[in-house]
Amino acid sequence: MNIKILAEQLNLSISTVSRALRDSYEISEPTKARVRAMAKQLNYRINPYASSLRRHRSKTIAVLIPEITNNFFSQVINGIEYIAQEKNYHILIYITHEDVRKEIEFAHHLHNGRVDGVLMSVSAETNNYDHLNELMESGVPIVFFDRICExxxxxxxxxxxxESGFAATEHLFQCGCRRIGFFGLFExxxxxRKRYEGYxxxxxxxxxxxxDDLIVRSGNDIAANEAAITKVLTSANKPDGAFASIEKMAIASYNVCKRLDIDIPSQLKLISFSNLEISTLLNPSLTTITQPAYEIGKQAAMQLFRYLEKKLYMNRHEKIVLKSSLIPRQSTKKTHSA
Amino acid sequence: MNIKILAEQLNLSISTVSRALRDSYEISEPTKARVRAMAKQLNYRINPYASSLRRHRSKTIAVLIPEITNNFFSQVINGIEYIAQEKNYHILIYITHEDVRKEIEFAHHLHNGRVDGVLMSVSAETNNYDHLNELMESGVPIVFFDRICExxxxxxxxxxxxESGFAATEHLFQCGCRRIGFFGLFExxxxxRKRYEGYxxxxxxxxxxxxDDLIVRSGNDIAANEAAITKVLTSANKPDGAFASIEKMAIASYNVCKRLDIDIPSQLKLISFSNLEISTLLNPSLTTITQPAYEIGKQAAMQLFRYLEKKLYMNRHEKIVLKSSLIPRQSTKKTHSA
DNA sequence: TAAAAGTTCGCAAACGTTTTCGCAAATAAA
DNA sequence: TTTATTTGCGAAAACGTTTGCGAACTTTTA
Known part of the structure; x- marks a missing residue:
């Protein structure tokens, strides 16, 4: 089933049928109607690969993320998907698992026109951006979200x-903390960096x-993270509050505190960046800085489509800043310390 | 940059270059080496759309899921992605949001060869499978996971x-429950159905x-779910235990209990299907039936590739059954009732 | 030594679209 | 009426690959 057969059935030329299906102004309304009717009857579907080959556009975007089993990223994908569906675009997904080599591999593979654009959050390991520059230079626009590349x-x-890092730290101070730890990601x-600067x-x-003894830098290894936290929480000068700049570290902290029988919030107050839907059900409920992940996804996709629709020209350094919200819960509740 | 330019640079014909790149036996090893070297030097990437058009294979699979902000599905995707990367396949993602109309729309869109195969979990609303049958008949193999289509x-x-439904219910019984509720999905x-039958x-x-008064059927509306649970938990003959056949209902139950000041586990014991990583940090920690989501994704993808590589023929009704595990935690802890 | 078989490559026809160009016929302007 | 312009459509050349077929040359076999 292809456009040729369709054209034969209609006694029209291939070009006319093609134009009719694309709703070209060159075709009369009655003819378009005939074509559409026959296409529907014969269950004709356009071949996306032939079309993409000819038009040099794939109607596909790539989403590159470091992980997917994380509410933040899955909510972002939801936002992206919402916009992509509106635009009739398809979404290819690539997960780097925080591995630069995979990120590089994916970037190289996308040089070939498979996608019209890329939405991504860089892997934590990435500190050289040549592969992304090359991708941009080859004409594939990239829009970054969250973990951007300055x-x-x-x-x-x-x-x-x-501001969020500042607010989180200030919140801990206002709740009585004086020795405030920072549990964060790679430098x-x-x-x-920004969250740390706010701190x-x-x-x-x-x-x-x-x-510096109150600062923990996390890696991908959960056990190592918990060990590092344990070390800080059992040291002589242990913190009375901690700001986890990433959800993973908050979870690790909960686990460590449970194990060490450290009570949150009386012995340690904890605030964390997190998009967990059930922060409120944790024991104790977790005070969070929550990012508008769904909206981030939508905005990122919308921005990419501005490039694709040439409403915006590449190489324009533009930053859209959305606000996170600090939601106080039990884990930072003021306690009457001894 | 295309194969033509590459061929000119090498003083070889296009066909020779193509065959060399595909590592054909017809090309001598020295020639292959020359071609590969030049391809690398010129940064040549094959055009996937031209290739797909010619070969009638896209090296792409579609993943259709009802939602993505759910650990079960994101873990499944991780598993799928693992296998897909091994096979050098790409993953297109489609989220139905439990909406049959979207599922149908996606299924129709996939008729055109955009993907070589489909991995999916049907939407909860789906009870007519014509669109999926048509897709299969048009030659696109589908492998279902979790929410299958018999x-x-x-x-x-x-x-x-x-077995899991049975085990969950039995577990509640053994923990002392005699009035056991079932909080489940659409019939x-x-x-x-299976979990309910086990129950x-x-x-x-x-x-x-x-x-029947102890049975709650959930929809997509969280408020409605919580209302239904509230009704059951405040009725005269309220349950002393509940089996949530879906994570969403467990979360809702926690929220309702918190609001109604019902203590888990002393007043209500709760067990739920769940892939939450932090069930252990809930208050109280949640007894779960946990599905091997990552493994499900891997197996599903592997099975699909068996079709694609013709190692398995379509229309073979084959079910691969993996085991879930019951992990007892505080929410079903035996209590000494008054 | 001739025939058969094997090796290495090129020609050209696909794959299913889109789009440039062109050409009639119909309509509008002069 | 003649000359422009518009409208509606078709022929054919792309887009970048893959692959069946055959040519030329080399090696093996009879």
């Missing part, structure tokens, strides 16, 4: 990470000296 | 839902009469 001239959708990740700024504002 | 002759990957969903069988084994 050095590439394109749009990104981020949240107010500095070179954009979001982590430092808040410490400064309240006249607290930064203490 | 009436279509193909492979499916499921878990031992009857016509395969998994829900009934366990009741029967222990001589408990089924009580």
């Amino acid at each position: 050095s590439i001239e394109t749009s990104s959708i981020i949240t107010d990470d500095f 070179h990740l954009s979001i982590s 430092l700024a808040a410490l400064k504002k309240y006249g607290i000296n930064k203490d | 009436s279509i002759e193909t492979s499916s990957i499921i878990t031992d839902d009857f 016509h969903l395969s998994i829900s 009934l069988a366990a009741l029967k084994k222990y001589g408990i009469n089924k009580d």
Whole structure:
């Protein structure tokens, strides 16, 4: 079943049928109606590969994310999917598992026109962006979200990470904490840096000296993370509050506290970036900084389509900043310490 | 940059270059090496659309799922992705949001060769499978996972839902429950039926009469679900235990109990199907039936590739059953009732 | 030594679209 | 009426691959 057969059935030329199906102005309304009717009757579907080959557009976008079993990213995908469906676009998904080599491999594979554009959050390991620059230069627009790449001239959708880091730390201070830990991600990740800077700024504002012993940098290895947290929480100068700049570290902290029988919030107050739907059901419920993940996905996709529809030209460094919200719960509840 | 330019640079014919790149036996090893070197040097990437058009294979599979912000499905995707990467396949993702009309729309769109095969879990609303039968008949193999479609002759990957439903109910009984509720999904969903039958069988084994007042059927509307649960938990003959056949209902139950000040597990014991990583951190920790989601994804993908590689012929009704595991936690802890 | 078989490659026809160009016929303007 | 312009459509050349077939050359077999 192809357009040729369809044309024969209609006694029309292939070109006329093609144009009719694309609703070209060159075709009369009656002819279009005939074509549409016959196409429906014969259950004709256009061949996307022939079409893409000829038009140099795939009607497909790629989404590159570091992980998928994480509410933040799955909510982002939901937002992306919403916009993509509106535009009749398809979504190819690639998961890097925080592995730069995979990210590079994917980037190279996308050089060939398989997708019209890319939405991505860089892997935590990534600190060289050549593969992404090359992709951009080959004409594939990239829009970053959350974990962006400052050095590439394109749009990104981020949240107010500095302010959130500041607010989280301030919140802990206001709840009585004076020794505030930072449990964060790798240093070179954009979001982590910003959150950390916000943390430092808040410490400064309240006249607290930064203490490197209270800072934990997480990797991908859960056991290692928990070990690092355990070390901090059992040290002589242990923190009375902690700001987890990533959900993974909050979970790890809960586990460690459970194991060490450290009570949250009386012995340790905890606030974390998180998009868990059930923060409220944790024991105790977790005070979170929650990012508007769904909206991030939507905005990122919309921005990409602005490039694809040439409403926006590439190499315009544009940042869209959405606001996260701090939701106080039990894990930072003020307690009357001894 | 295309194969033509590559061929000119090499002083070879296009066909030789093509064959060399595909590692054909017809090309000598020295020539292959030359071609590969030049391809690398010129940064040549094959055009996937031209290739797909010519070969009638897309190296792409579609994954159709009802939702993505759910650990079960995102873990399944991880499993699928693992196998797909091994096979150098790409993954298109389609989310139905439990909407049959979207499912039908997606199924129709996939008639055109965009994908070589489909992996899917049907939407809860689906009870007519014509669109899927048509897709199969048009030559696109479908492998179902979890929410399968019994009436279509193909492979499916499921878990031992009857046994799990039985075990869950039995577990509640053994923890002292005598009035056991069932909080489940729509009737016509395969998994829900099986789990429900397991529930009934366990009741029967222990001589408990089924009580329709203890059965809640969930929809997509969270508020409505919570209202229904509230009604049951505040009725005169309220249950002393409940089996949630879907995670959503367990969350709703926690919320309702919190609101009504019903203590879990002393006043209500709760067990639920769930793939939450943090069931252990809930208050109280949740006893779960956990499905091997990652493995389900892998198996489903592997089975699909058996079709694609013609190692398995379509229309073979084959079911692969994996085992879920019951993990007892605080929410079903035996209590000394008054 | 001739025939058969094997090796290595090129020609050209697909695959199913889209689109440029062109050409009639119909309509509008002069 | 003649000359432009518009309207509706068709022929054919792309798009970048893959592959059946055959040519030329080399090696093996009879």
